[in-house]
Amino acid sequence: MAGETAAAPAEERPAQASSFRRTFESLGERDYVWYFAGNTAFFLAMQMNVVIRGYLAFELTDSATALGLVSFGFAIPMMFIAPIAGVIGDRVNKRNLLMIAQSGTGVVNLGMAILVLTGVVAFWHLMVAAVLTGIIMSLVMPARQAIIPALVPQHLLMNAISLQMGGMNLSRIIGPAIAGLMIAPIGAGGVYAVTVVLFAIGVVSLAPLPRHGMVSKEGKEPTAFFADLSEGFAYIARDPLFRLLIGSALLMPLFMFPVQQILPVFSEDVFGSIFAGDGLALGILMGSTGVGGLVGAIVATNLSEIPKKGPLMGFGALFMGICFALFASTSLWLPIVAAFWIGVAMLVLGNIGAMIFQVTNNTIIQARVPDEYRGRVMSVLMMSFGTMPLGVIPVTMAADEWGAPIAIVVSQIAAIAVVILMFGLSAQLRRLEFGNLEKAEMSPAQAAVLVAEGKISQEEADRLTGRTPGAAVAAGTADRGAQDRGQAAG
Secondary structure, three states, rough: OHHHHHHHHHHHHEEEOOOOOHHHHHHHOOOHHHHHHHHHHHHHHHHHHHHHHEEEEEHHHHOOOHHHHHHHHHHHHHHHHHHHHHHHHHHHHHHHHHHHHHHHHHHHHHHHHHHHHHHOOHHHHHHHHHHHHHHHHHHHHHHHOOHHHHHOHHHHHHHHHHHHHHHHHHHHHHHHHHHHHHHHHHHHHHHHHHHHHHHHHHHHHHOOOOOOOOOOOOOOOHHHHHHHHHHHHEEEEHHHHHHHHHHHHOOOOOHHHHHHOOOHHHHHHHOOOOOOOOEEEHHHHHHHHHHHHHHHHHHHHHOOOHHHHHHHHHHHHHHHHHHOOOOOOOOOOOHHHHHHHHHHHHHHHHHHHHHHHHHHHHHHHHHOOOOHHHHHHHHHHHHHHHHHHHHHHHHHHHHHHHHHHHHHHHHHHHHHHHHHHHHHHHHOOOOOOOOOOOOOOOOHHHHHHHHHHHOOOOHHHHHHHHOOHOOOOOOOOHHHHHHHHHHHOO
């Protein structure tokens, strides 16, 4: 009996180690590690930027509507520039595009640091900086998403996307907390200066990435630019499932984003009496959204084996709406201290649901889209940032009129209704199945380097990456059949 008892833990340890390795498997790819490090530094700076921008907007105007206007200035370029950026992303080297565009964000933040430190900053400066950052992000985000499939073998795609979003959400934990805690000792200008350093780290981390395999479409004439633009939309329109996936991806930020953007109002007007430290409540609230996103991303790294992706997306979206509604409502019926900490827990849980929805949605799209359309399709996804003001401005205006808790509760009731209708009316989404991609020996970028060096042929590269004619439909060949049968039944 004693021997049997002692043997049990030894049997469990390999399984636990194996599970740990699966969770972080993509970090075994050298190119992806550099990308991951730079991506995390970049989004750490962006999250600090969101906090300090919202803090300054509210300090300068004492109006919740000002937060919505600044968000509008950042997000509206996504709606109009992102599709054009997608065509650019398909035509140029994504590594070089990212290095140049991300340098631009550092320059904008350097300008804001100078304005704040010299005491001449005004609200219109925040608006201009938000618009410029939104324009640059329109170039950065489609390329950042489209580059992932080139850096990892295809069977690691969902793991890589999950870890990338996990890194982004780790920045949502650390970034807001750092920004909130730094406001008092070094001021808003000092926080902007810190973001400049982080943006620089993000640019430097891209330098080791391969120079080959980073262009989706080569040799296109400039006159074909607008043809490429319309071709990208036509590709999406031809595929009913793509229309559903991208439509839901564009719709959900209408309900997700306003919650994060209105947190400065909660921190001052609802929970401001709890903490004496300036910015501390805001740091905790925004950090909790990152905790939820990080946990959700880690959970998603282990969900690739679940074939029923449609119900998984629906669960994530519905769970998000319920938790966010509970977050906002706690202050209406609980003592303020209890309401704060229960609200923090609801923000964590709500962001777990949001991340499960986003990772699953993004992975299916990335796996199904052909390389030559990848930048354009991802740019349409990035247009979701342009839809955010459509949700933020009404919510912030309602917050000024009736208070932030009521505004968020109403918006999340609407979110729950939309999710129920969307999945209730669409048999395609309810029955959507999608499994792991076939295992490949190397990433497309690694194979492209070997081809450029003359070490292997293009045919051999296709075989090693799973892109042989038989594997070109590598987006879950067996599962695709079940998926298509579900579409036909719908």
